[in-house]
Amino acid sequence: MPVDLKTLYPKLIHLMLDTVFVVDSDNQIVFVSDACEALLGYRADELTGTLITHYMHPDDLPATRASIIRVMNGQPHFDFRNRYIRKDGGVVNILWAAFWSDEVGARIGVARNVTALTRAEDELRFLAHHDPLTKLTNRSVFNDRLESALHSARRHNTKVALLFLDINDFKLINDVHGHAAGDRVLCAIARRLERCVRDTDTVARMGGDEFTMLLSDIASEEAVAEKVAQILAIMAEPLGDEFDGLDMPSCSIGVACYPADGEDADTLLSHADSEMYQVKRRRSAAG
Template sequence: MTPTLPPAIELLDLLPDAVCVVDADGRFLYVSASFERILGYSREEILGRQTFDLVHPDDRAATRQAAGEVMAGALQRHFRNRYVHRDGHSVDIQWSARWHPGYGVRVAIGREITELRQAERELEHRASHDPLTGLPNRHRLHAELRQAIQRPASDGAGLAVLYVDLDGFKAANDRGGHDVGDRVLVDVAARLLKGVRQHDLVARIGGDEFVVLLRGCRNIHAARTVAEALRARLQPPFQLPDGPITLDASIGIACHPHDGGTAEALLSHADREMFAIKHRRPRDARGAGRASSRAG
């Protein structure tokens, strides 16, 4: 005797992924048991509701677009968005979906990937940030700078790059070793961050070199004002185990588009300006000393 198989609907409840059926208007007609496990809503609470009501507000536009593409005949695989759990937190889900025109329904299977997305975000952060200071690294700086150049400034505001190189930092390493030098770099990063606006960017691009991206900087005069303010922030002594040390900074400036139309050109110009300032400063100091002596 052939055994009687359970209804397919009961088999769907055994799946670890959520199975959903929605109509052409996006209303839930069916959800499997895993839907409640993943999102906290029971079937009674969810049937008849709009799917988009549960989607994270920041992901609704992309979700509506994806749903439209599915209903136009595309087979959707691996679409990711965030839903809002019944208790309020976000849940990352990866969907596969297909439109069945003969029934007028969209069938979708969703797998929770919250832990996967968290791991991916951590890897993305590590790939784009300096592990010592937590600042954006060279790769992230180039991406942000290219994006800032491409974005049209409707208000006519400009863009400036400050190339910051520490003067005297080698003495910190010589006196206390690399661990002490690392602590000084972390302090330098904190001081630079406190000296810029929230929408500006401070990056560490290697060693004792930092770059500040000033969005909406009007002109070279405004950039110089910020550069001098940052230099002043770096001049108070840093505390080492064997006593304080005083650093200075050479800061080169490049303004877009006057000093370059690309990220590479702007950084190269600011680097050259910084190099010139660094090698001119000792001669300036000696000259000032001689002038002071003659005046005395």
């Protein structure tokens, strides 16, 4: 017996894990497959006859409308991404393949949920630029920003300060309380250092218990000294009760200013690092 394909096609469409939409020229949903409930939380009968634009994330409307115009002008769009608002208020990331059908008089689109993929991509992008533990800027990005800041300072005849911070006796925390406790302390330090910078500044973890801070367009060396004093004061604040009696470690800070202490990144980093170790040695000698 021959297979009746016309009868089979609708059944196949409703079996698809991706959602099929048929939308007319006025953005009204004419047909939607059953997979819409998993995608948006609405049954097919709840969506049919409503405007598809009603469910689009408002921040994505301009780009989505541009894609709609493209498709209606006869240019299929097979790699468009946007966000929709689910019935429960959640946000879903969707990858679309859509084209206009003159025969049907509507655009036909297939929507795939790529929320998990989008989150994974965002996480990879974040990890490429940030330290995975503290979420601070990482060494590579910090070095790029330092080069950019120096380039700008040369052009505009401004000053830049570089601070190199080392946490004193941090190894004792790991040895006595364990690495998990040490990691929590490093995260607490990161949050405190973030409180000390402007939006135009950068604080980074260089590795281990070493941090750097880039202060762009500084007014004077006195302003840098005030910043160091602020950091030391914030670092001296006790840790909360959730740290089970752990004391907040102190830090040693070395400073290098452009152009007084060097005119390139390597020289400034070396100067700040050297000064930091001098501070640490004076601290050790003082007992």
